[in-house]
Amino acid sequence: MADEKKSLNFIEQIIEDDLATGKHTEILTRFPPEPNGYLHIGHAKSIVLNFGLGLSYNGKTNLRFDDTNPVKEDVEYVDSIMEDVRWLGYTWAGEPHYASDYFEQLYAWAEMLITKGLAYVEEQTSEEIAAQKGTPTRPGIESPYRNRSVSENLDLFRRMRAGEFRDGEKTLRAKIDMASPNMLLRDPLLYRIKHANHHRTGDKWCIYPMYDFTHGQSDYIEGITHSICTLEFENHRPLYDWCLDQLVEPDRVRPRQIEFARLNLNYTVMSKRKLLQLVQEGVVSGWDDPRMPTISGLRRRGYTPESLRNFAQRVGIAKRDNVIDVSLLEFSVREHLNQIAQRVMVVIDPVKVVITNYPEGKTEELDAVNNPEDASAGTHKVPFSREIYIEREDFREVADKKFYRLQPGGEVRLRYAYFIKCEHVVKDSAGNITELHCTYDPASKGGNSPDGRKVKGTLHWVSAQHAYDIEVRQYDRLFSDPEPDGHDDRDFKDFLNHDSLEILTNCKAEPFLKDAVIADRFQFERKGYFCLDKDSTDVKKIFNRTVSLKDSWAKMEQKEV
Ligand code: ATP
Ligand code: MG
Numbered sequence: 312m313a314d315e316k317k318s319l320n321f322i323e324q325i326i327e328d329d330l331a332t333g334k335h336t337e338i339l340t341r342f343p344p345e346p347n348g349y350l351h352i353g354h355a356k357s358i359v360l361n362f363g364l365g366l367s368y369n370g371k372t373n374l375r376f377d378d379t380n381p382v383k384e385d386v387e388y389v390d391s392i393m394e395d396v397r398w399l400g401y402t403w404a405g406e407p408h409y410a411s412d413y414f415e416q417l418y419a420w421a422e423m424l425i426t427k428g429l430a431y432v433e434e435q436t437s438e439e440i441a442a443q444k445g446t447p448t449r450p451g452i453e454s455p456y457r458n459r460s461v462s463e464n465l466d467l468f469r470r471m472r473a474g475e476f477r478d479g480e481k482t483l484r485a486k487i488d489m490a491s492p493n494m495l496l497r498d499p500l501l502y503r504i505k506h507a508n509h510h511r512t513g514d515k516w517c518i519y520p521m522y523d524f525t526h527g528q529s530d531y532i533e534g535i536t537h538s539i540c541t542l543e544f545e546n547h548r549p550l551y552d553w554c555l556d557q558l559v560e561p562d563r564v565r566p567r568q569i570e571f572a573r574l575n576l577n578y579t580v581m582s583k584r585k586l587l588q589l590v591q592e593g594v595v596s597g598w599d600d601p602r603m604p605t606i607s608g609l610r611r612r613g614y615t616p617e618s619l620r621n622f623a624q625r626v627g628i629a630k631r632d633n634v635i636d637v638s639l640l641e642f643s644v645r646e647h648l649n650q651i652a653q654r655v656m657v658v659i660d661p662v663k664v665v666i667t668n669y670p671e672g673k674t675e676e677l678d679a680v681n682n683p684e685d686a687s688a689g690t691h692k693v694p695f696s697r698e699i700y701i702e703r704e705d706f707r708e709v710a711d712k713k714f715y716r717l718q719p720g721g722e723v724r725l726r727y728a729y730f731i732k733c734e735h736v737v738k739d740s741a742g743n744i745t746e747l748h749c750t751y752d753p754a755s756k757g758g759n760s761p762d763g764r765k766v767k768g769t770l771h772w773v774s775a776q777h778a779y780d781i782e783v784r785q786y787d788r789l790f791s792d793p794e795p796d797g798h799d800d801r802d803f804k805d806f807l808n809h810d811s812l813e814i815l816t817n818c819k820a821e822p823f824l825k826d827a828v829i830a831d832r833f834q835f836e837r838k839g840y841f842c843l844d845k846d847s848t849d850v851k852k853i854f855n856r857t858v859s860l861k862d863s864w865a866k867m868e869q870k871e872v
Contacts, residue, residue, distance in 0.1 A: 320628040322360070322569055326368055326537060335536045335564070338370030339404070342396065343526070343540075345377045346388035346510075348583030349598040349605045350395045352619070352640065356574040359623035361539055362401040373533055374403035378411045379525050381509035389510070391598070395606040400616045410525050411511045413532055417520045418472065420528060420558055421483060421501060425464045429557060430501060431457055432467040433482045440482075443489075444497055450490035451497045457486060471504055474517045478504050483518075487553065495550050499523055527551040530566035531559065538566045541573040542632060572629040576637045577793040579604045580803055585796065594807065595789070601844075601855050602789045602811050612786065613832060613842035613857030615651075618644040637788070641858050648832055648840040648857065650684050656693065656726065656771040657820040657835040657854075659783055661700035663775060666731060668750045669697040674774070677727045677757070679821075693821050695728050698775040700819045705770050706747060708736060715767035717747070723768040726836065730755040730766055771836045778819035784844065785813040785856045818854075827852060834860075 319327065329335045340361040344354060365372035374396060378384050393407065424430035433440065433456050445451035459467075471481055483502035491497055501524040506517045530538045538551075548568050559565050580586065581604055589595050589603070598605050601612035609619065622643035626635055656679070675695045681688035701717065710718040717723050722732040735748035754761035758769070792798075792806035827833070827843045835841050839860050844853040 321630065322364065322537070322539060322571065322628055323367075325567075325569060326364060329536070330368065337536070338365065338368040339373065339534055339536050339564075340365050340370065340539060341373040341375050341408075341530065341533065341535050342403075343375045343377045343529075344392050345380070345383075346385065346392060347380065347383040348388060348587055349391050349603075349607055351581050351583070351586065351606065352576065352579075352604045352609065352622075353574040353581045354395075355399060355606055355619050356623045356626065357539070357541070358396055358399055358401060359620050360571070360628065362396075362399075362403075363624075364537070364539075365404075370536075371404035372401070373405075373408055373535065375408040375529060375533070376410065377522070377526065377529075378409055378509070378511065379519050379522065381505060381507040381512075381519065384510055386510050391607060395610075398610060398616055399606070399619060408529070408533060409511060410520075410529050411509060413525070413529055414512060414516055414520070416532065417525060417528055418518075421520070421524070422465065422468065424485065424501070424557060425468060425483075426461055427557070428461060428486065430483055430485050431459050431464050432471070433484045433500075434480070436479065440500075444494060445489070447492060447494060453489050454484070454498065457498070468502075471502070471518050472516075474506070476504055478506055480504060485524075485553075493546055493549050495523070495546055496553070499550060523547055523550050524554060527554045527566065527568070528558070531555060531563070534564045535566040536564055538568045540568060540570055542570045542630075543573070544568065545570045570630075572632045574623075574626060575632065575634045576604065576640065577634050578637050578788045578790050578795070580790070580796050582796070585803060588804075589789075592804075594804065601784070602786050611845065612855055613648070613840060614644050615647050615832070618647040621647065634794075645840065645858050645860070648834065651682075652832045652834040652840055653681055653688070654679070654683070654834045654836055655821055655823050656773055657781070657783070657818055657824070657838065657841075658700040658702055658771065658773045658778075659815055659818045659835070659838060660703045661773075661817065661819045662703040662706060662744060662747065664699050664701055664731070664747045664749055664772070666697050666699070666751045667734070667748050671697055673697065674776075679727050691823055693727060693823070694774045694777040695725075696774045696776050699725070699772045700775055700778060701725075701747075701770050701772050703744075705768075706733070706744070708744075716770060717749075717768065722766045723770050724755075724758045724766050725772050726769050727758055728756075728772065729753070729758065730760070771838075773819040773821050775819070777822050779822050779825050780851075781818050781820045781824060782851055782853045783815045783818045783841070783856065784853060785815065787811045787813075824852065824854075827854075832857070 342358050342361045362372045443452040482500050484498045485501055487496045489497050500521050502518045505519050551568050590598055599607035599611045622640050676692040677695050678690045679693045705716040707714055707718050717733050719733050722730050724730055729751040731749040731751045733749050737746040739745050788808055789811050790806045791808040795806040796803040829843050832842050840857040841854040844855045847853045
């Protein structure tokens with residue numbers, strides 16, 4: 312049963328009623344992606360919803376590939392979808408299902424409709440059909456082929472299957488009502504001819520069923536109890552039910568379609584067609600580019616399955632469309648990584664500090680806390696020596712009162728190490744700072760004040776001699792507009808943020824990072840959460856910034872106002 316303390320959403324309410332009235336004794340939901348692209352965060356919401364319901368009501372969830380359009384579909388997508396669902400932490404019931412497994416049954420049902428006088432073979436072009444559709448307030452015109460005899464329809468439909476006609480030459484249409492206020496009931500298309508190789512059925516078929524003639528039937532074949540989809544399918548429901556009306560048997564489960572609001576995120580495009588465009592045109596490096604809203608992109612970026620599941624739950628289930636702020640997604644991963652990420656020190660934009668009164672050749676091993684949120688995580692050793700790196704931005708030659716970091720004559724704490732004071736700034740002939748000469752207070756070991764004197768700034772640092780060179784990739788939003796595909800007169804790509812990727816190749820990490828493996832997650836102290844990228848080699852490790860420590864975007868916008 313669902314968590315009692317939480318109030319039920321409207322879908323849980325329906326399910327609980329169905330269980331209470333005995334309409335169903337077992338719940339079976341399904342996640343039905345079309346394998347024509349990689350899954351995105353919107354699909355994650357649907358996955359969490361469908362699999363979550365299966366789990367909370369002790370039921371099951373099927374994975375079904377809705378593979379009725381051979382031209383756009385591919386096994387690469389099938390594989391990636393399975394990987395993503397598993398990674399999110401879900402297990403589908405039995406083997407994956409494919410709508411294409413039902414082609415023979417769907418064909419038989421189509422012949423049955425013909426036999427009942429409920430479907431006919433159309434010969435007009437799609438333009439002609441469209442011109443006869445009418446408008447919601449004006450009835451459509453009946454096709455001249457609408458009243459063919461059953462035997463003629465059967466003969467033509469069989470010849471369609473046999474490959475006697477070219478693409479588009481004929482279609483099969485349901486005979487419903489050309490005056491229906493629901494346009495989808497005005498003799499919708501059921502089958503079309505496509506001489507195309509299918510990734511599973513090969514060349515067996517040259518006619519393919521339409522979505523509306525496939526989905527409800529597939530649900531029915533599998534015994535799905537609750538068929539949950541997004542709101543744009545609301546007006547398909549009468550057709551979903553019409554198709555089922557023609558074939559349901561009294562002793563079998565009849566699925567029910569329920570619609571919920573899709574997930575929309577600002578600063579994000581979420582249509583597979585548009586994401587494919589970004590991949591094909593090389594705007595991003597692939598479907599799993601860490602800036603993509605795909606599950607594979609978010610995974611590579613360092614998102615955890617837990618954070619995506621929490622996000623989906625936090626967003627909740629609504630009946631009306633809305634737009635979620637992408638910072639909620641960032642919040643969800645930050646919250647989880649704060650609990651689990653190993654803390655390390657990395658200097659992303661280094662400037663060298665020489666501690667002039669520290670003995671040459673000496674190295675100390677200092678203790679650094681692995682995770683302040685988790686005492687059981689323990690500590691690790693960080694080497695300290697006479698020359699270290701700090702962030703260039705942590706020093707200012709001319710500083711205002713609010714700047715608590717290093718400045719000439721000023722004192723700061725080096726985390727886990729000592730207090731240092733800046734005595735001298737060394738520059739090259741062009742005036743760039745090359746080194747900072749500092750002195751340290753040996754009595755401040757561990758970063759503790761020896762005499763109660765206070766320093767306000769605490770800096771992270773890396774011992775120069777022990778530094779491990781890494782590359783860091785920092786990402787920003789892929790789009791600079793909150794609604795990149797919401798402008799009728801502009802292409803969504805006009806709103807690309809051209810500074811969405813920053814590559815820093817000279818970053819200095821503490822030696823601890825040498826042993827990092829893919830999927831390890833770190834907090835680079837004061838810098839954000841990072842994970843090792845799959846492009847890393849033995850020679851060079853690359854770290855992706857998952858998310859900054861704070862919402863720097865919000866701060867930036869405030870500053871600009
Ligand atoms: P897109 O419109 O992004 O191309 P789609 O709806 O064509 O996606 P499908 O493969 O048909 O993609 O989707 C599989 C399931 O995921 C469907 O049940 C669909 O309703 C759901 N889904 C797709 N996008 C979202 C979204 N943004 N929010 C919630 N569920 C979604
Ligand atoms: Mg779809």
